[in-house]
Amino acid sequence: MGTNVQLKTAEIEKISHLDYFNTAVSVDCVIFGYDEKELKVLLIKSDLEEFSDLYSLLGDLVKPDEDLEAASYRILKDRTGLDDVYLEQGQAFGSIDRHPSGRVITIAYYSLIDINHHKLKLSHNELNWHPVTEIKKMAFDHKLILESCLGRLQQQVMDQPVVFNLLPEKFSLRQLQELYEAILGVELDRRNFRKKMSLKDWLQDIDEMEDDVPHRPGKLYRLKPEHRKKVARRKQSQIRDLTT
Numbered sequence: 001m002g003t004n005v006q007l008k009t010a011e012i013e014k015i016s017h018l019d020y021f022n023t024a025v026s027v028d029c030v031i032f033g034y035d036e037k038e039l040k041v042l043l044i045k046s047d048l049e050e051f052s053d054l055y056s057l058l059g060d061l062v063k064p065d066e067d068l069e070a071a072s073y074r075i076l077k078d079r080t081g082l083d084d085v086y087l088e089q090g091q092a093f094g095s096i097d098r099h100p101s102g103r104v105i106t107i108a109y110y111s112l113i114d115i116n117h118h119k120l121k122l123s124h125n126e127l128n129w130h131p132v133t134e135i136k137k138m139a140f141d142h143k144l145i146l147e148s149c150l151g152r153l154q155q156q157v158m159d160q161p162v163v164f165n166l167l168p169e170k171f172s173l174r175q176l177q178e179l180y181e182a183i184l185g186v187e188l189d190r191r192n193f194r195k196k197m198s199l200k201d202w203l204q205d206i207d208e209m210e211d212d213v214p215h216r217p218g219k220l221y222r223l224k225p226e227h228r229k230k231v232a233r234r235k236q237s238q239i240r241d242l243t244t
Contacts, residue, residue, distance in 0.1 A: 024099075026106040027071045028059035028142065029087065030149040031080075033115035033129055034166035039182040040115065040129040041146060043138075044079060047125060050100045051139035055130065057146065059106065072109040081121025086165075087111045091148050098141045110149040112165040133185070150183075157183055161202045164223045172210055172218040173197065202227055 014021055031042040043055040058079045062071040068089070077083045090108040098104065115129060132150065137143065156162050163179055177193050197203060203221040210217040 022103070024102065024104045025062045025068075026059055026099075026104050027062055027068060027075055028057045028106050028108050028145055029072055029076055030057055030090070030108060030110040030146055031076070031085070032110065032112050032132075032149075032153065032166070033118075034112075034179055034182065035115045035129065037178050037182060038131045038133070040131055041135070042080065042120075042127070043130050043135075044127045045125040046139040048100065048139065054137060054139040055126075055135075055142075056139035057142045059142075061104070068107055072107075079122065079127065082113075082118060085111050085113055085118065090152055091145075093141060093145055093148075095141060106145070108145050108149055110153070112153070112162060114166055114168065116168070154184055158196070161200075161223060161227045164202075164227075170206065170208065170220045170222050172220055174215075174218050176221075 033040045033042065042058065044058060046052070046054050046056040058075055060071070060075045060078075062068060066074070069087070072087050073083070076085060076087065087109040088111065090110050092105060092107050094105040096103065098106070120127060132146070135143065135146065138146065153162070157180060163176075163183065166179055167175065173194055176197065177188055177190065180193065181188055202224060204224045206220055206222055208220040210220060
């Protein structure tokens, strides 16, 4: 015979666990860009006195009537003016003392964008791009969040064609290798790299050559249409979900 379970209302659950319902949730966006052969991240000066003169990621608390993805796009739009960037959810961070105002659990989102084709529309609080390798200390635990998202990116780059958002539509294998080296933080063997790229079957030879370059011109490539369509569908699907 089954046993009767004494049910309780959500209101009773809340009253009996008030401390549990006083935790805030935030979203922090790690926006990676690539420029001058360097991997960069978009940072803004913290507006909290406790972190005076330190930079932070783009983040904010999630509103009571807002879901996580909507919050990430609101923050990106409010802080940068950008609204056509695909964001991917990463790790959650919930150390007890990570925020000086109280208990705040944050969800990291990250994205890759071509700096030269995504001009910042706002410039308050010294919003700007910073080379990842030069960042030593940040507000909150944002250095840890940045390192976590960078590690996730480094794991993805050889298995998924995610880095092409950082390049112009047409690029050389030299440019592609320089990008991978900037992300991975290592020098790659030219022959082995090109062999791996060939096995991935991501690239389309467009029968064009580089021009106006200080070195021997190389062939130009672009991401194959089927992969470009997948990226476009992914972005369009998420934006549609947030606007319907």
